[in-house]
Amino acid sequence: MLNDQKIEKFRQIVENKFQIYNSLFMSLPYDKMTNIGMLLPFLAEESKEGYQQGKSPEEIVEEFFQKHTELETEDQKLELLFKIIQYIERQVVLFDSIEDAAFQKLHSESDPGTVLNLYDRANQEHHLAAIRKKMDDFAIKIVFTAHPTQFYPNAVQRIIHDLRDAIINDSVTQIDTLLQQLGKTPFVNKEKPTPLDEAMSIIYYLRYVYYQSIGELYKKIKQTFGTSNFTPNPDIIQLGFWPGGDRDGNPFVTADITLKVAEELRISILKDYYGHLKVVRRRLSFRGVSDILKAVSQRIYDAIFQEGVKVSAEEIITELNKAEKILVEEHNGLFLDVLDDFRDRVRIFGTHFATLDIRQDSRIHQNVINDIYKKVIDEDIDSKTNDEKIQLLLDSGAVLNPDDFEDDMTKETLKSIYNIKLIQKNNGERGLHRYIISNSDEVKDVMNVYVMMRLCGYSEEEINIDIVPLFETMEGLDKSEQVMQTLYNDKIYQKHLDKRNRKQVIMLGFSDGTKDGGYLKANWQIYTSKEKLTKVSEDNDIKVIFFDGRGGPPARGGGKTHDFYASQGKTIANNKIELTIQGQTITSVFGNKDQAKFNFEQLLTAGIENDAFKSSKKELNEKERVLISELADISYRKYSDLKAHPMFVPYLQEMSTLEYYGRANIGSRPSKRGAGSELKFEDLRAIPFVGSWAQLRQNVPGFFGFGSALKDLKDAGRFDEIKELYKGSDFFKTLVLNSMMSMNKTYFPLTYYMRNNKKFGEFWNILFSEFELSKAMMLELTGYNILMQEEPINRKSIRIREKIVLPLLSIQQYALIKIQKEEGNRERYEKLVMRSLFGNINASRNSA
Incomplete structure (x- = not known):
């Protein structure tokens, strides 16, 4: 009803x-x-x-x-x-x-x-004390990235x-x-946006959406759960920022760009404070108080417009505390809530607004270390083990000058490391305190960053940075437990962890994991990896924080975020929920104040509920684990066979929009890693990979292999076991529903014409057969008559959106066919593909 x-x-x-x-x-x-x-x-x-x-x-x-x-x-x-x-x-x-x-x-x-x-439920079940305790040491963090899944020009925004x-x-x-x-x-952007353009595009949301939404949400949390002896931590909701710091595969992100973006973040939050203070001063016009606020306002103004003038959050708060004392003692605390609200914003956003992360690929770091080794040690590099190279470099006492190196990447990498101190000085330590290493699968990937910092003149005490390995391939996830165990036992790294309050952030790549292993296998592999990493961290007295590189759609590890985090049981550390958000997910989930506030709440309560409320559906018993593992392995084999098909990459190259992603001016980053002309699967970026399947309306990474796994066990007379699993496990149910969401945005009739293609007909039929099988099996499993049966509004929204863009898809396919047939003006048809690509990307805010 x-x-x-x-x-x-x-x-x-x-x-x-x-x-x-x-x-x-x-x-x-x-x-x-x-x-x-x-x-x-x-x-x-x-x-x-x-x-x-x-x-x-x-x-x-x-x-x-x-x-x-x-x-x-x-x-x-x-x-x-x-x-x-x-x-x-x-x-x-x-x-x-x-x-x-x-x-x-x-x-x-x-x-x-x-x-x-959450409050009403906690009150009824007598869990308020437990929730307040959890709030004291819990946070959610949304990290905004510039990955090109949507890019409206600022004027359109x-x-x-x-x-x-x-x-x-x-x-x-x-x-x-x-x-x-x-x-x-x-x-359409006439030119590719620069990393600074991308940063400014997201800073727009910081200034005009998140300053208000997070401030108001914190006030709501405070009013709801605060007591005379408990005030929720202002750091409970945090923002992270990758544009300008994410160098992985993006040659346009330089050390200078990182500095500029950090400065824009600092100035932007000060502008918000300056505007907010005008409202505060309008109310707090009392003797003594108004003078302090006027001076604070002037100090912030000078820090915005005068070079070399800086102001810290601590300085602002000190002055606001003085104003509060006068307000309470001499003016009956009138409008104290107005002052309090402003002070809370300063506590939340500091002078950084959002924490800028640096990210780079482990293979780039290895090249840089080799370059440094040749210059500093000048010995045969191949004769030494990684551990020996690291120790020799640390023992050398060298302090490097980036300009002494000829290689541009070595120069830039070292400059970025030198810049960390400057950004922390200007924006506060919260402004930049993490270095993320993509494609991590060995101990040296983490230690290389530590060594580079020492060689840039940082003493052990000065390394105020969390070094964050990102495990994103099946191989990386497999090795993650052993890598972390070795690091925790390393004496040098132990010292570093002591300095970081025995806290380790570990990032897991859902997008690349799904691309590599398929939907079901990737999610299960990440789940079990988190369990192992939780145990190895706890055994070594380390507080582990998981940072999830999730895309918006299920095919990139996204989907129903609240349900996903609410379904994780006690075997996975729940110290913080942290995930990446990009492209259309920024605009569709966090794009305005009401939506942002609601979705921040959903994330926050998902994490708190896990500790406060017990549910057998959150915990997996041994029988359920074995069953999910069996399904994941079957699914993985099916997906791996597809990847190994000789037509897999050619199909994407010739029949999809993959080749056009890099040519459409929607993002600054190239659409593949590596500079070679030959397209290799491992070099493909997850976004153009998943996006190309979405443009074809085939959404293969979101379901492929899942149906075959269900069918294999059904044929073995074990379907009742899977039904029990679906009813008994929130985690498995979430995976099924997210995969169904992917399939609901699938429309194979768009590409029926490919079934008779001499080169790709057989491959197309493999995709179509698995889709039909997956759909039938999931409907049977859930008892639904249609996909997303219990989500009528989302289903309706998708249906209207798909109806709007169907002519756009027809035009895109029409142009691709003309190009394949080599008919007409190729250049114009290619422009048509790119133009419709841009339109479809912006249209697919709840893309699969």
């Missing part, structure tokens, strides 16, 4: 509004877009009916031209398709804005997973922001004007 009410409300405030405001498009004076609103429904209908009849995208688009236009030349037809893409992109923005505007009406303050819901507000207020005149602005504002 409740679901029915929510569906009806969604229909009224989302679907109906979209129909009404969408009609405004038809009369807008868009340049070169006259009559598109009239023609688009015909292409949409031709696509819908054509695919049901088994027609190819080429047939559908050509029939559309023939039936509904009088265009004759190729140029005229291509011009129309470009206009249609522009039109659909703006429809997507409108739908996003309407859905965002409806968020508050579709969710309540006491929904499951909210702070108020601002229109989206304003459009959402206009829709909330039902201001038709304002909506009409903003839609006109949207029609005349370019959606």
Whole structure:
């Protein structure tokens, strides 16, 4: 009944509004877009009916031209398709804005997973003391990355922001004007964004969304759980930042860029403080208090605009404490809550706003270490073990000058390490305190970073940095326990851990893990690796914090984040929930104040619930473990066979948009690691890899192998065991539902034409058969009649979005077919693919 009410409300405030405001498009004076609103429904209908009849995208688009236009030349037809893409992109923005505007009406303050819901439940079950204790030493951290899964230009972002507000207020005149602005504002970057551009794009959200949403959420937590002897830790919600610091595979991120981004973060938070202080001073106009606040305001202003002037969070808080003393003693504490709210923001955001991380690939580090070794030790490098090389370099006492090296990467790496001290001085230690090493699978990967810091003149006491291995391949995950055990036993590293309060951050790569091992195997491997890493850390008296490199969609380790973290049992350390967020997940999950606040709450309560409330469904017994392991292994074999198929990489190269990701100006980072021209599977970035499957509407990494695993056990007469597992394990249930979400965004009729392709027909049929099998098996397992049966609103949202972009997909496939056939103007068709790629990326906010 409740679901029915929510569906009806969604229909009224989302679907109906979209129909009404969408009609405004038809009369807008868009340049070169006259009559598109009239023609688009015909292409949409031709696509819908054509695919049901088994027609190819080429047939559908050509029939559309023939039936509904009088265009004759190729140029005229291509011009129309470009206009249609522009039109659909703006429809997507409108739908996003309407859905965002409806968020508050579709969710309540006491929904499951909210702070108020947690309090009520804890109160009823007498767990308030346990929750306050957990809050004292727990945090969530969202780390924003610039990975190119969405990149609206800043001008478009601002229109989206304003459009959402206009829709909330039902201001038709304002909506009409903003839609006109949207029609005349370019959606495509003429040039690739720089890492600084990407940083500024996300800093926009920090300033105009997260400063308010996190501040208000902390106030809510304080009011709900605070007592006279308990104040929640202001550090309970944290932000991390990768643009400008993530050098892995991105040659455009330099040491100078990292400095610039750190400075932008510092100045941005001070600007927010300066603006907030204006509001505070308007209320606190009392003698003594106003003078202090005026001086603080001036000090912040000088730190923003005068070079060399810095202000620390501690200095600001000291002055605010003086103001509070006068306020309480002389003015009856009037508006103390206003001062308190501002001071809490300073405690939360410091002078860093978000913590900048440095990340680089372990193989790059090894090259740098070899370069250093040749210069400093000048011996045969191949005659020494890694341990010997490390010890010789540490014993050398050398202090390196980056400019003494010829290799650019060595120079840049060393400069980045020297910059750490400067950033910590300007932004505070919270401003940059982690160095992440991608593709970690050996002890030397961690020790190389330690050695480089020592060679850059840092004493043991001065290394105020967490060195974070990132285990992301199946091999890396397999080795992770042994690597950490060896590190914990290493005398040099032990000293470093003592300095870091015996805390170790370990990052696990869901995106690359899923790409490498398939959906089920990757998630199970990471789960069991976390268990082993928890045990080895606890055995060595180390507090371990897991940092998850999760993408938005299930195919990149994403999906239902709250359910995923709420399903982890006592065998996995739960000291902090930390994960990466990027692209469309930033805009769709954390894109405005209401959504951000709600989703921060969901994460926070997921972690706290795990310790406070016991549930047998969170713990896996031995029988369940054996069963999941068996399913994961079968799934892995099936997925590995697919990867080994000789057509796997050629299929992606020739039949998908993979080759065009690097050419579309959506991100600064190249779409593959390595500089060679030959495309190798291991060099593929997870985002273009998963994105290409999503553009084909095949979403292979999100389900492939899962159905075969279920079928094998069913054929062995063991399906009842899996049903029991699904009912008894929250973790397994979450994996099943997330995989179903991937399949719900799959549409194989788009590529039916490939089944008869001489080169790729057999491969396409392998993909299609596994999809059909996985869908049938999961429906049987869950007892559902349709995918995502218990999530009607999400299902409806996806359905509307897919309906909007179906013509866009037809155009993209049409262009790819023309390129494959070598027909017509190749350059124009390639531009059409890239243009539709950009549109589809921005459209797929809840992509698979």
